[in-house]
Amino acid sequence: MILTRAQDIPEAARQADVLVIGAGAVGIPLAVTLARRGLRVTLLEGGPAEPPTGHEAANAGPSTGRAYDGLVSGRMKALGGTTRLWGGQLVPFSVSDIEQAAFPGQPHWPFTHADYLGHVGQVYDLLGIPQDARDPRAVWSRMSGAEAAFGPSLEVGMNLWLPQPDFARLFAAELSAAEGPMVITEAEVERLEFGHPGRLDAVHTSRGSFRADRVVLACGTIEIARLLLRAAACEPACGFAGNEHLGKWFMDHLHGFMGELHGADPEAIGNLFDYVHHRGLRFGVKLRLSDDARAEQGLCNGVVTLNPRMGLKQGATELLALLTRLFSGRGSPAATLRHGLAMVRITLPLAWRYLVRRRSSLLFSSGVAIGVEFEQLPSPQSYIFLDPAEPPATAKAGICWNPGGEEMRTVQALAQMLSAELTARGLGEVRIDPRALAGDPAFLDACHDAYHQMGGARLAASASEGVVDHDLRVFGTDNLFVAGAAVFPSGSFANPTLTALALTLRLADHLSGAGAAR
Ligand SMILES: Cc1cc2nc3c(=O)[nH]c(=O)nc-3n(C[C@H](O)[C@H](O)[C@H](O)COP(=O)(O)OP(=O)(O)OC[C@H]3O[C@@H](n4cnc5c(N)ncnc54)[C@H](O)[C@@H]3O)c2cc1C
Incomplete structure (x- = not known):
């Protein structure tokens, strides 16, 4: 049931089994899943039921380090959250993303890749993705009649686009149903109150106070860090005030153009890179680093895209x-x-x-630009902070975004591998930006963030390494959990929401006691 500002909030909604803060990409699926399992769930959404005009102004905050567009433009405060803006591309992390540390000392993910894929399967079930569309490499091979391997170091990867990416619409029936979660809009969370050490007693919002046995922060990476940093500064009993990892290890993906393909045969390029259509779903095609190449060369992850320039x-x-x-x-x-x-x-x-080959291309192509998307190595120099110009209780969040430059080894390797493969196959003449070819960090100036905010509350085995434990509970607390890409210890190149959802449904198992049975 959705209760907008015009409607009174029943007392029952103020005392729940689980309180989920934030009705976005992960908050809605979490609340719906827990309600299906019979828990009393209240879902607090800070924004209105429909996206407001001029929403970006409310996101403003200080930005240091590299220019970071996502702070202002990459978040939506409304029911549905950033799914009101996003593309809805789902991309699984690879084996190396989950099982191989991106840098020495990085905390491990809490599962094997096989277990991770089990949770990804739960996400696909929830979103209604048909079984035979779940393995993009198999879809690619079936549709193109070719092997997914593209030389020794690259392989074809595909992004699945959700047909209905707006979660306020996708889950509209369940959110409105009497037996669904209680959804309270325009209930901006202002304070987490810890009456007893490590015990979150009450959540205070612009529409009054709420209590629950367990509380989950699902309000997006930047806001999660803001609320935790705020509690660390203002709530002596919170249990995590001294955690040095709060807000740290903030990551995004880096996107840029690293060259052009000249004299390409449009038919041959189209056969490789045109969209694939299967079972009413659209897949975008990219070339990714193979796990073997990453392991051999110690690279962070990355992918290249060929983008027809349109006349x-x-x-x-x-x-x-x-x-x-x-x-x-x-x-x-x-x-x-x-x-x-x-x-x-x-x-x-x-x-x-x-109609016949289930492929589609961009009309009027007049050249091909080579795009690159790559992983940012986690670094404590990249972090979310409270604006020091304001009191901590009301301070906005700021971002210091600082990719270190080590990532350029991946860009350089991708440039060399792609040039070699396209030339060997006679697919055209590759001209690469000299900075990319030399692995020069100056190339980062030509890159931008991807609106994929990750980290700030990373998961780890102990509070000396991170902010939440393997069950996503904030270290030092009894009943406060985090859902979303904020907990990622590393970022891959893959769009983060599928993996954030996989962790979230794993959390739903934990909160509902279904994990042990699974
Ligand atoms: C243009 C664009 C394209 C993107 N494309 C993709 C893509 O194709 N694939 C992909 O994987 N990712 C994509 N992303 C990123 C993706 O949208 C985010 O990773 C995802 O939405 C994060 O989910 P979330 O639930 O953590 O946060 P959100 O979806 O942002 O939800 C957070 C919710 O919390 C609410 N909230 C915030 N503060 C408070 C508060 N104090 N009290 C109560 N409620 C609060 C917000 O209003 C919001 O509803 C894209 C992002 C953008 C901007």
């Missing part, structure tokens, strides 16, 4: 000329026929390609 202006001009002739009755029948045939020549192969 949209040229295509739009053709289309406009045709439509004008058709609908205005102007121009000779011969000219209209000529334009009509030109459009048929463009659209017929595209229609055939989509």
Whole structure:
């Protein structure tokens, strides 16, 4: 049931088994799953039921280190959270992401890759992804008739795009149902009150106070760190005031363009990189580092994309000329026929390609840009902080984003591997940015963040290494948990939400006692 500001909050909603703070990509699935299992769940959402205009202003805060766009533009405060903005691409972490430390001293993930895939399967069940669409490499091989390996060090990887990415809509029926979680909108959490050492007694919001046996922070990486840092500064009994990892090890993915492909055969490139359509789902194609190459060369993870540059202006001009002739009755029948045939020549192969081969490409391609997306190595120099210009109780969050430069070995390796493979296959002439080819950290100036905020409350075996334990409980507390990419000890290159959801459903098992039975 959704209770907006116009509706009174029943007393029963103020005392729950589990209080989930934040109704976004992970908060909604967590609340829905726990309610299905019979727990009394209250879901507190700081924003309104529909996205407000000018939402970015509320996200503003200080930014030091590299320019970090995601602080302001990469978050939405409304029911559905950032799924109101996101693309909905689901990408699993690879074996090396989960089982191989990205840098010496990095805390381990709390499961093997096989166990992780079990939780990913739970996510796919929840989101209604059909069984035979769950292994992108198998889909790729089936659709293209080719091996997923692309030379010794690269392999084809695919992103699955959710057909309905907005979780406020995807879960609308369950959120509105009487037996679903109690969803309270415009209930901005302002204070976590710890009456007894390590015990969260009450959550104070702009719509009054709430209590629960267990409380889960699911309000996005930056806000999770803000609320924890705030409690550490203002609540002497919180149990984690001295944790030196709070807010630290903040990560995002780095995106940039590292070169161009010239003289490429569009048909051959299209066969490799055009979108794949299968069972009503769309998959984007990328080339990723193989696990073996990462292990041999000690690289962080990364992926390259080939992006057709669109001559949209040229295509739009053709289309406009045709439509004008058709609908205005102007121009000779011969000219209209000529334009009509030109459009048929463009659209017929595209229609055939989509209907028969289940592939689709960007229209009017006039060149190929080579994109690179890569992992940021975790570093304590990259962190979330409370704005020192304000009192801690009300301070906004700020970001110091500091990729160290060590990541450039991965960019350099990807550039060399891609050049070698495309040249060997006669797919065109590769021209790489000299900074990328040399592994020069100056290339980072041409990169930007990806709105994939991770870390700040990383998981670890002990409080001397991280903020939450392997059950995602905040060290030093009895009943406070964290859900989301905030707990990641490393970031891969893969869009983070599928993995955040896998950890969240694992947490749901723990909170509902289903884990032992599984
Ligand atoms: C343009 C864009 C494209 C993206 N594309 C992808 C993609 O394709 N694939 C992918 O994996 N990721 C993508 N992401 C990232 C993805 O959106 C986030 O990783 C994901 O939404 C994080 O989920 P979350 O539940 O932790 O946070 P959110 O989805 O941000 O939800 C947090 C919720 O908490 C609420 N909240 C915040 N503060 C409070 C408070 N004090 N009290 C109560 N409630 C509060 C917010 O209003 C919000 O509803 C994209 C992001 C952007 C911006």
